[in-house]
Amino acid sequence: MDLTTLFINIFALSCLFISYIKDKQKTTQAVRIAVKTFIKILPTILLIVVLVGLLLGFVPNSIISKYMGSHSGIVGIVGSAVLGAILYIPSIVAFPLAASFIEAGASITAVAIFITTLTMIGFVTLPLEIKELGKKIALLRNAISILLAILIGVLMGAIL
Amino acid sequence: MKQNLKMKQRKTTIKSWLFFSVGLAFTIILIIIFPDRKAKVETFSLQILIEMLYILPAVMLLIGFFAVWVPKELVIKLMGKTSGIKGIGLSLFLGALPTGPLYIAFPMAAALIQKGARVSNIVIFLSAWACIKIPQEMVELQFLGIKFMALRLGLTIVFVVLMGVFIEFFIDYGKRKKEKRENLSKS
Numbered sequence: 001m002d003l004t005t006l007f008i009n010i011f012a013l014s015c016l017f018i019s020y021i022k023d024k025q026k027t028t029q030a031v032r033i034a035v036k037t038f039i040k041i042l043p044t045i046l047l048i049v050v051l052v053g054l055l056l057g058f059v060p061n062s063i064i065s066k067y068m069g070s071h072s073g074i075v076g077i078v079g080s081a082v083l084g085a086i087l088y089i090p091s092i093v094a095f096p097l098a099a100s101f102i103e104a105g106a107s108i109t110a111v112a113i114f115i116t117t118l119t120m121i122g123f124v125t126l127p128l129e130i131k132e133l134g135k136k137i138a139l140l141r142n143a144i145s146i147l148l149a150i151l152i153g154v155l156m157g158a159i160l
Numbered sequence: 161m162k163q164n165l166k167m168k169q170r171k172t173t174i175k176s177w178l179f180f181s182v183g184l185a186f187t188i189i190l191i192i193i194f195p196d197r198k199a200k201v202e203t204f205s206l207q208i209l210i211e212m213l214y215i216l217p218a219v220m221l222l223i224g225f226f227a228v229w230v231p232k233e234l235v236i237k238l239m240g241k242t243s244g245i246k247g248i249g250l251s252l253f254l255g256a257l258p259t260g261p262l263y264i265a266f267p268m269a270a271a272l273i274q275k276g277a278r279v280s281n282i283v284i285f286l287s288a289w290a291c292i293k294i295p296q297e298m299v300e301l302q303f304l305g306i307k308f309m310a311l312r313l314g315l316t317i318v319f320v321v322l323m324g325v326f327i328e329f330f331i332d333y334g335k336r337k338k339e340k341r342e343n344l345s346k347s
Contacts, residue, residue: 002302004215004298004301004302005214005215005302008215008218008219008298008302009214009215009218011218011222012217012218012219012221012222013218015221015222015225016221016225019225019228019229026228026229027228029224029228030221030224030225030227030228030229031221031224032224033223033224033227033228034217034220034221034223034224035220037220037223037224038216038217038220040169040173041216041220043173043176043177043179043180044176044180045209045212045216046180046184047176047179047180047183048208048212049205049208049209049212050180050183050184050187050205051183052204052205052208053187053201053202053204053205053208054183054186054187054190054201056200056201056204057197057200057201057204057205058190058194058197058201090261091291091293091296091299092216092219092295092296092299093212095296095299095300095302095303095304096208096211096212096299096303098303098304099303099304100204100208102304108308111304112308112312115300115312116291116312116316119290119291119296120287120290120291122262122290125262125263125266128263128266129266131266132266132267132269132270133266133269133270133273133282136331136334137279137282137283137327137331140327140330140331141283141286141287141323141327144323144326144327145287145323148316148319148320148323151319152312152315152316152319155315156308156311156312156315159311160307160308160311
């Protein structure tokens with residue numbers, strides 16, 4: 001277990017402790033929400049575990065670096081952006097997937113774009129967003145977010 | 161409406177299990193065809209599973225605490241009143257609190273519009289909610305490293321704020337034009 005993990009677990013446990021002292025009932029409720037969220041996300045966690053095994057065990061690194069590597073050019077950029085926008089994976093489990101993409105030869109740019117469009121843009125949730133906020137705000141926000149994600153990815157690739 | 165949402169959630173859960181089963185079956189078939197890859201797949205899968213189990217329970221706990229201690233109504237109350245730099249900061253901060261999936265944020269944002277909050281703040285709030293969640297950043301830190309996480313976070317904040325300001329300008333411009341036309345046709 002590394003330092004980050006240790007820190008986050010200690011932080012969560014301290015929150016648990018403080019919350020318990022302040023209000024037992026609310027703490028029970030919070031733990032219940034935590035367990036429910038975990039159960040809800042469990043199939044996706046297991047899916048990612050399988051996908052990472054497939055990705056690193058079967059897909060040759062040359063293919064990943066061809067389509068998502070630093071020389072993949074516009075195909076890699078647009079491909080990662082579209083992939084992130086369409087997929088509906090909770091970002092918590094998307095980071096492990098992204099890390100294994102990098103391990104398999106994908107570029108920082110492609111992975112940063114993928115994560116950013118994945119979180120900022122939701123084709124699945126777009127109808128709801130339009131319904132609640134109107135076409136103008138919803139469509140503008142999603143369209144600009146795609147451009148921003150690409151910009152963020154390109155900048156990160158240039159800096160890192 | 162609430163029941164509808166619940167049914168939708170149950171459907172999503174069933175779908176997720178289905179996806180997992182298909183993925184697992186596919187992997188098992190592949191391993192039977194290529195037995196030499198078995199060790200590699202097992203190693204990587206197990207490694208990522210352990211890494212996720214180290215961190216995800218803590219993240220789930222944090223999500224639970226925020227859901228209980230920072231109710232939606234409080235967020236709406238705080239955001240409705242502020243503007244300027246303080247409003248931008250507050251929108252970023254409140255959006256980043258781990259209070260649930262994005263589809264919860266849409267009705268909240270709609271309520272905020274009705275309360276008269278600025279469009280820029282609402283867009284910033286929504287985008288922060290979507291991609292700058294505090295527990296998520298912790299997971300990003302663990303899996304992708306401090307440099308990647310900090311740089312992406314910094315760039316995202318800058319661009320999200322710019323986007324909010326731009327969308328507000330665009331929408332207000334459209335409104336002003338419409339008002340002008342209406343005034344002209346009246347006179």
